[in-house]
Amino acid sequence: MSRKNKNKLSDLFAQHGLRCTKQRVALYEALYNARTHPTADDLYRSLSDQVPAMSLATVYNTLEAFCDVGLAHKMPGAGVNGSARYDAERGDEHLHVRCRVTGKIADVPEELSKEILNSIPKHLLQQIEQELGYSVDQINIELIGQNQNAITDLREMEEVSKRQQRRRQKCIDVNDPDYQKGLAAALNPKMPKLNPPQKEESD
Ligand SMILES: [Zn+2]
Numbered sequence: 001m002s003r004k005n006k007n008k009l010s011d012l013f014a015q016h017g018l019r020c021t022k023q024r025v026a027l028y029e030a031l032y033n034a035r036t037h038p039t040a041d042d043l044y045r046s047l048s049d050q051v052p053a054m055s056l057a058t059v060y061n062t063l064e065a066f067c068d069v070g071l072a073h074k075m076p077g078a079g080v081n082g083s084a085r086y087d088a089e090r091g092d093e094h095l096h097v098r099c100r101v102t103g104k105i106a107d108v109p110e111e112l113s114k115e116i117l118n119s120i121p122k123h124l125l126q127q128i129e130q131e132l133g134y135s136v137d138q139i140n141i142e143l144i145g146q147n148q149n150a151i152t153d154l155r156e157m158e159e160v161s162k163r164q165q166r167r168r169q170k171c172i173d174v175n176d177p178d179y180q181k182g183l184a185a186a187l188n189p190k191m192p193k194l195n196p197p198q199k200e201e202s203d
Pocket residue numbers: 037087094095096106107
């Protein structure tokens with residue numbers, strides 16, 4: 001990250017009452033650059049090499065702090081395991097479309113989002129305000145459907161998750177083809193062929 005960017009981020013954090021730390025900068029940049037609406041776990045894994053000292057709890061708490069001061073948004077329960085996903089505040093107004101199979105979320109382009117939001121009849125909002133006693137100042141619509149690549153995406157996600165689990169647990173996976181090959185080689189070593197023992201002539 002350039003010094004200019006770091007200064008900008010330190011100003012941004014200061015404006016929102018947050019102290020600028022190396023971990024916060026790394027996490028904010030990762031969240032801002034990801035257009036995938038990552039979960040806390042996704043971000044923790046993507047930063048594990050860059051900021052090895054950062055725990056999953058710190059990632060989670062920092063994301064919550066970003067949300068509290070308006071630097072990020074939380075989409076509760078949108079992850080594939082019911083975990084929350086996060087989005088950096090970008091100063092735009094976009095809706096989200098979520099895949100019900102993978103939990104992945106994509107941004108609806110801002111122009112389209114605006115068109116959808118503006119197409120909600122004002123008189124219906126007024127009616128809701130009057131009947132329910134609310135003053136509506138924000139509308140949040142999530143579109144839900146199945147992405148055409150959902151099944152491939154799901155398989156990929158499962159593969160990645162399995163690989164990461166293996167790496168994390170540092171244990172042997174008996175189903176891993178490489179492990180099985182190694183085991184087979186260990187059990188059936190290619191020994192040099194020995195000449196069969198000569199039969200002793202009896203009689
Ligand atoms: Zn978004």
